[in-house]
Amino acid sequence: MLPLSSDEVMGVKYLYLVFFLIVAAALLQADAVLTALYLLVGAFAIGRWWSQRAMAGVQFKRAFTNRVFPGEKVPVRLEVTNTSRLPAIWLQLRDSLPVGMGISQFQEVVFLGGRQTRVFEYVLQPYRRGFYQIGPLSLYSGDVLGLLDTQRREGGADHLTVYPKIVPLTKPDLPSRTPIGSLRHAHPIYEDPSRVFGKRDYKVGDSLRRVDWKSTAALGRLQVKQFEPSISLETLVLLDMCRADFDAQRWVDATELAVVVAASLANWVVAQKQSLALSTNGKDPLGAAAPINVPMRKGRAHLMRVLDVLARIEAADAMPCDELLRCERPRLPWGTTVAVITGKVSDALFDELFAAQRAGVNSVIVMCGPVSHVSEVRRRAHRFGIAAYHIRSEREMDAWRR
Amino acid sequence: MSDMKTPPEDGLMRERFVLSALTRHALAVVMALCLALAFIDLAQRLMPALPVGLLAGFSVVVSIEAMYAAHVLSRGSVYGRSAATYRFTEWVVILVSLKLALYAARGFDQLWFDLVAWQKDLTLFFMDGEYLAGIVLMLIVWSTSTLFAGNLADLDADPGALEAERAAGVRTERASSRQRLAEQIFLMGGAIVVMMILAHVELAPTLTGFGYPDPISAYAMIYFIAGLSLLAITQFTLLRAGWLWDRLPIAHGLGQRWMLYMAIFLGALIALSLALPTGYSVGLLGVIGYLIALIAGLIQTLLFVLMQLIFVIGSLLASLFGAQPPEAPRPMAPPPIEPPQLVPAEPGAPDPLWEILKSLIFWAIFITIVLYSLSQLLQLRQDWLAKLRQLPGLARLFRGWRWLWAQLRGAGRKLVAQVVETVRALRMPVMAQQGRRPSGFVNVRRMSPRQQVVFFYLALLRRGSQQGYERLASQTPYEYASRLTGALPEVSEDVSAMTAEFVEARYSAHEIATSRVSLVRRYWEHIKAALRNARRRS
Numbered sequence: 018m019l020p021l022s023s024d025e026v027m028g029v030k031y032l033y034l035v036f037f038l039i040v041a042a043a044l045l046q047a048d049a050v051l052t053a054l055y056l057l058v059g060a061f062a063i064g065r066w067w068s069q070r071a072m073a074g075v076q077f078k079r080a081f082t083n084r085v086f087p088g089e090k091v092p093v094r095l096e097v098t099n100t101s102r103l104p105a106i107w108l109q110l111r112d113s114l115p116v117g118m119g120i121s122q123f124q125e126v127v128f129l130g131g132r133q134t135r136v137f138e139y140v141l142q143p144y145r146r147g148f149y150q151i152g153p154l155s156l157y158s159g160d161v162l163g164l165l166d167t168q169r170r171e172g173g174a175d176h177l178t179v180y181p182k183i184v185p186l187t188k189p190d191l192p193s194r195t196p197i198g199s200l201r202h203a204h205p206i207y208e209d210p211s212r213v214f215g216k217r218d219y220k221v222g223d224s225l226r227r228v229d230w231k232s233t234a235a236l237g238r239l240q241v242k243q244f245e246p247s248i249s250l251e252t253l254v255l256l257d258m259c260r261a262d263f264d265a266q267r268w269v270d271a272t273e274l275a276v277v278v279a280a281s282l283a284n285w286v287v288a289q290k291q292s293l294a295l296s297t298n299g300k301d302p303l304g305a306a307a308p309i310n311v312p313m314r315k316g317r318a319h320l321m322r323v324l325d326v327l328a329r330i331e332a333a334d335a336m337p338c339d340e341l342l343r344c345e346r347p348r349l350p351w352g353t354t355v356a357v358i359t360g361k362v363s364d365a366l367f368d369e370l371f372a373a374q375r376a377g378v379n380s381v382i383v384m385c386g387p388v389s390h391v392s393e394v395r396r397r398a399h400r401f402g403i404a405a406y407h408i409r410s411e412r413e414m415d416a417w418r419r
Numbered sequence: 420m421s422d423m424k425t426p427p428e429d430g431l432m433r434e435r436f437v438l439s440a441l442t443r444h445a446l447a448v449v450m451a452l453c454l455a456l457a458f459i460d461l462a463q464r465l466m467p468a469l470p471v472g473l474l475a476g477f478s479v480v481v482s483i484e485a486m487y488a489a490h491v492l493s494r495g496s497v498y499g500r501s502a503a504t505y506r507f508t509e510w511v512v513i514l515v516s517l518k519l520a521l522y523a524a525r526g527f528d529q530l531w532f533d534l535v536a537w538q539k540d541l542t543l544f545f546m547d548g549e550y551l552a553g554i555v556l557m558l559i560v561w562s563t564s565t566l567f568a569g570n571l572a573d574l575d576a577d578p579g580a581l582e583a584e585r586a587a588g589v590r591t592e593r594a595s596s597r598q599r600l601a602e603q604i605f606l607m608g609g610a611i612v613v614m615m616i617l618a619h620v621e622l623a624p625t626l627t628g629f630g631y632p633d634p635i636s637a638y639a640m641i642y643f644i645a646g647l648s649l650l651a652i653t654q655f656t657l658l659r660a661g662w663l664w665d666r667l668p669i670a671h672g673l674g675q676r677w678m679l680y681m682a683i684f685l686g687a688l689i690a691l692s693l694a695l696p697t698g699y700s701v702g703l704l705g706v707i708g709y710l711i712a713l714i715a716g717l718i719q720t721l722l723f724v725l726m727q728l729i730f731v732i733g734s735l736l737a738s739l740f741g742a743q744p745p746e747a748p749r750p751m752a753p754p755p756i757e758p759p760q761l762v763p764a765e766p767g768a769p770d771p772l773w774e775i776l777k778s779l780i781f782w783a784i785f786i787t788i789v790l791y792s793l794s795q796l797l798q799l800r801q802d803w804l805a806k807l808r809q810l811p812g813l814a815r816l817f818r819g820w821r822w823l824w825a826q827l828r829g830a831g832r833k834l835v836a837q838v839v840e841t842v843r844a845l846r847m848p849v850m851a852q853q854g855r856r857p858s859g860f861v862n863v864r865r866m867s868p869r870q871q872v873v874f875f876y877l878a879l880l881r882r883g884s885q886q887g888y889e890r891l892a893s894q895t896p897y898e899y900a901s902r903l904t905g906a907l908p909e910v911s912e913d914v915s916a917m918t919a920e921f922v923e924a925r926y927s928a929h930e931i932a933t934s935r936v937s938l939v940r941r942y943w944e945h946i947k948a949a950l951r952n953a954r955r956r957s
Contacts, residue, residue: 025799027601032796034605039789041612045619048697049636050612053643055692058788060647061795063688076864083941106680107658107673126662127670150934161681162647163597163654173933176941303916303938311912318909 028164031061064160067103072158072168074101075108075129079152081141084178084325091141091177093151095123102131109157110137115149118142146181146276148302148329150174180324181273181280182411189285189417191250191354192379192404208244215243250291251313251353254279254323255345257338258299258330263360264387271386272332275358278383278408280327281417282356287320295323298341300333307335308344339365342373351377358383362394362405371401383408435674436577439656443574444486446649447567451482453642454607455560457614457635462552464618469549470524474556477520481513481557482564489568513561517553563607570600574653576660590664593657600653604646611639644685651681696781709775868931872924875936875943876917886950896922903946910949917942 038054041047081093095112099105105128112123119142127135143149152174159167216232219239232240256279263271279295286293294313301309309330311323338359346369349355355378357370362382370380382398382405384391391407398405408414455478463469488509492502522530537545573596584590618635655677662669797804807813863871880890880899888906890899900918904911920939924931 027598029796029799030602030605032792032799034608035788035792036796037609038612039792041616042785045616046698047615047619047636049633049639050615051697052636052692052695053612053639054788055695055697055784056640056643056647056688058792059688059691060685062791064684067684104680106677107655109662109667124665124667125670126667126673128673128676153933159654159658161654161677161684162650163657164650173937175937176934314908322912 025166028061031057031164035061060162061164064162065165068105068158068160068165068168070101071099071103071105071129072156072170074099074103075105075156075158075170076100077154077156077172079112079154079175081151081175081177083176084180084321085143086180087144087146087182088142091143093123093139093141095137095139095154096134097127097129097137098134099129099131104131104133105129105158106161107158111155111157112139112152113155114141114151115147117145117147118149119144141177143177143179146179146273146328149177149179151177178325178328180328181276183284184277184281184411184414184418186281186285186414186417189282190404191252191282191286191356191381208246210242210244212245213242214245216240217243249352250286250289251294251350252282252286252291253294253296253313253345253349253353253355254283254286255338255342255355255357256295256297256299256327256330257341257357257359258297258332259335259337260332261334262338263332263385267386268332268360271360274408274411275360275383275385276327276330277411278385278414279356279358280324281414282358282383283320283323283327287315287317290315293319293323295326296341296345297326297330298333298335298338299330300335301326301329302331303329307333308341310345337363337365339363339369342366342369346373346376346378349373349376349378352379354379354381356381356383358385360384360386360388362388362398367397367401370398370403374401374403380404382406385409436575439652439674440571440575443571443649443652443656444568446645446652447486447564447571448479448482449645450604450607450642450649451560451563451567452479453638453645454563454611455482455556457611457638457642458556458559460633460635460638461614461618462556466548466552469552470521473520473524474553477517477553478556478560481560484509484513485561485564486568489565490572493569493572513557514554517557518550521549521553563603566603567600570596570603571653574600574656574660576656576663578663581660581663585664591660593660597653597657601650604649608639608643608646611635611642615639644689647685647688648681651677651685695784696777698777698781710779868933868936869924871936872920872931872939875939876921876925879917879943879946882947882950886954907946907949907953910946913942913945913949917946 035054035057038050038057042050042054076098078096078098079093080096081091085091093112095110097108097110108127108129110123110125110127114120114122120139123137123139125137129135141151152172154172154174156170156172157167159165216229217240219228219241223241227241227244229240229242256275258272258275260268260272263275279297283293283295292313292315295311296308298308300307309326311319311326338357338361342355342357345355355370355373357366357380359366359382362384370382373380380403382394382403384394384405384407386409388394388407395405395407406416452475456475459469459471459474459478463471488505492505533545573591574593576593615633615635618633655674659669659674797807808817863874866874876896883890883903888903894902896918900914903914907914917939920935920942924935
């Protein structure tokens with residue numbers, strides 16, 4: 018049995034006095050005793066009823082932009098309405114806020130008249146990506162006499178998605194073997210017949226299919242079309258969020274860096290109007306089962322979906338990266354580029370990457386945070402024909418910006 | 420936001436604080452005076468020569484002095500003297516002043532006669548009855564005021580003192596001070612009620628009826644009103660101290676509004692208390708008997724009307740077949756329902772029915788008060804309730820009550836549902852004729868989380884069907900989701916997630932968290948936007 022609070026003790030003693038008056042009223046049948054009894058019981062009952070009614074009539078609405086980038090200011094508008102005709106003489110509002118929002122919580126003590134609406138505003142400034150819960154809003158109120166415990170009511174919570182930081186890249190150097198796309202390429206093997214960039218005189222060995230008959234007729238000598246080589250870069254960003262694959266002491270920073278790299282690569286791929294997919298073994302706070310896959314698609318809307326996942330994802334004791342790649346490999350079309358973003362490259366991962374390479378998939382390894390034996394990994398990757406990068410901080414991504 | 424202010428630092432706040440402290444102390448003085456007056460009134464019945472006005476005035480002075488002394492002692496500034504010396508001196512001054520005041524009331528000539536008597540026997544002649552009564556009175560007033568002052572001083576939330584507390588990291592236990600103060604108010608209230616009882620018992624043989632206007636009752640009423648006001652003000656002081664300690668922004672003018680609504684609340688209460696009936700002419704059993712007789716009389720009247728109807732129909736049928744109507748024994752007309760005898764019979768009572776109605780209202784209120792107070796007390800004292808439930812006889816009684824209550828509630832709900840259904844059925848044809856839809860407003864916030872999830876999913880189905888993505892009766896939610904995903908690929912994730920949430924809410928038994936609702940709402944907003952875009956595209 019919980020001990021009574023001081024207000025409850027007071028309520029009990031108040032009721033003792035009421036009972037004393039009841040007994041006195043029953044014995045004496047005196048007007049004054051009965052009037053005093055009505056006064057005391059009325060104060061208790063009406064005070065309680067008032068505070069309960071006023072509290073039950075309070076409704077609120079929270080409005081804010083629920084998707085932002087780190088560092089952006091988020092004005093939150095909290096509209097509290099008393100739908101009851103009875104005023105809430107005192108109402109304490111407390112909106113719980115997560116850590117890293119600039120303010121720890123929003124609190125106010127107000128008077129809310131009957132049918133009155135009041136608007137409160139505060140500004141959040143998140144500096145880290147994440148999926149944050151804003152609220153719940155706790156409301157506290159009580160009776161005027163303080164004979165009963167303070168009432169507490171909890172409202173609903175909303176969520177704020179803070180996207181990961183995006184580093185604008187210009188040249189991340191992702192390999193591709195998929196011919197005919199929208200990206201210009203240097204290798205003539207990927208000539209795209211839809212991208213004519215000029216004409217020249219016919220040479221022996223040129224295919225007759227390349228002859229431009231209109232130009233030939235105009236000039237009076239055989240002319241052939243010159244095609245620009247192009248590739249299509251279908252990219253799967255494979256983000257490893259297995260805690261064990263990162264440095265034991267700095268896994269928090271390393272995984273955050275990995276997310277920034279993934280988001281930056283995704284942004285670059287979509288900016289190049291290429292298809293993008295995401296696969297990760299991290300934990301989604303919304304409860305989606307791992308691994309989380311976002312299918313291959315193009316466009317800004319798709320990028321926002323990818324960023325949504327990247328904003329929410331958390332490092333976890335999940336399946337290792339090689340298993341994740343093994344799951345994904347059969348679904349990848351020939352020529353796809355897989356950017357594996359991880360903190361550790363194991364033998365098993367190399368085996369999987371080699372198998373993917375043989376299946377016509379291009380691979381890039383991006384190691385994030387402190388990684389041991391980097392040179393060894395690079396040497397082995399080079400042997401397999403896989404590009405390997407090591408990024409220890411965001412600044413080191415500048416190599417992809419030049 | 421504009422009328423918010425951070426913890427105060429201006430002189431105005433200090434003034435308000437002083438004013439509020441003065442109000443609290445003034446109320447305490449009023450309460451001490453009421454107690455003193457009740458005591459004087461009682462004592463006067465034994466000693467009619469007691470100077471009422473003088474003692475009342477002296478009580479006010481002693482009360483204020485006691486509060487000031489408590490304030491001085493709590494600050495530790497006793498001009499170098501110890502507290503005991505201070506108190507001793509204080510009491511010597513009070514006693515001497517009281518004696519002199521009594522002589523002032525009687526006339527100082529009496530003093531010269533008494534001086535001679537004191538030389539014979541000081542104890543016997545110095546301590547006369549009036550003086551002793553005065554000492555007892557001053558003791559009551561002084562101790563009450565000192566206790567009030569001590570608790571009020573602990574409650575004070577002077578901005579400067581709060582800052583000092585915060586700097587020291589030590590928070591004064593104001594809640595327990597207020598609890599002590601409230602207990603003191605209740606105890607003194609009980610004492611006044613006892614005095615009322617004693618006065619009533621003492622006066623009872625001389626009473627000719629109810630409602631003898633004894634002054635103690637008036638003092639008691641004033642005491643309780645002042646006590647409730649003091650409780651309300653100290654509650655605000657306590658809350659305000661907590662808010663200031665936590666550095667919470669407090670709405671401007673909250674204190675004034677508190678006072679205003681406290682005054683309205685207490686005013687309404689006083690009006691209600693005075694308006695409610697306080698006397699009865701018919702005893703409880705008489706009222707119950709009258710009610711039973713009334714119900715029985717109504718049933719008898721109904722039966723009489725019914726029998727008359729049957730008899731008329733029988734007579735008509737008999738005349739139709741040409742036969743003589745049978746000589747059926749006519750039912751007896753119901754006897755008139757006589758109001759019970761008024762107890763005691765008041766000569767020249769205006770209307771017996773009005774008196775019965777008043778008695779009925781009185782007993783209904785009285786019984787409601789008793790049951791309400793009992794239920795509230797048991798709600799607060801759960802340990803008592805648990806012990807009561809363990810008693811064999813009472814346990815059966817509780818079970819029986821629970822069963823009866825469940826039956827009554829069930830019947831009530833069915834009745835309400837039936838009435839609602841009937842009203843709706845009656846309204847539907849009218850609305851169909853007018854081409855209107857029922858104007859029922861669905862308040863989503865009042866729904867449970869499970870109902871809200873289902874509500875949003877049903878909204879999806881409705882909006883989907885309006886856009887041409889109607890769910891077939893044969894489709895499962897997942898089949899419908901895959902169809903919708905094909906049509907709206909940009910929200911495929913939202914559709915899948917929302918469908919999963921719906922299936923969980925619809926078919927699971929476990930509780931659905933409120934946070935899930937906000938997620939579903941978010942999914943629904945995305946899908947709604949996608950459906951709107953699809954309509955624009957088409």
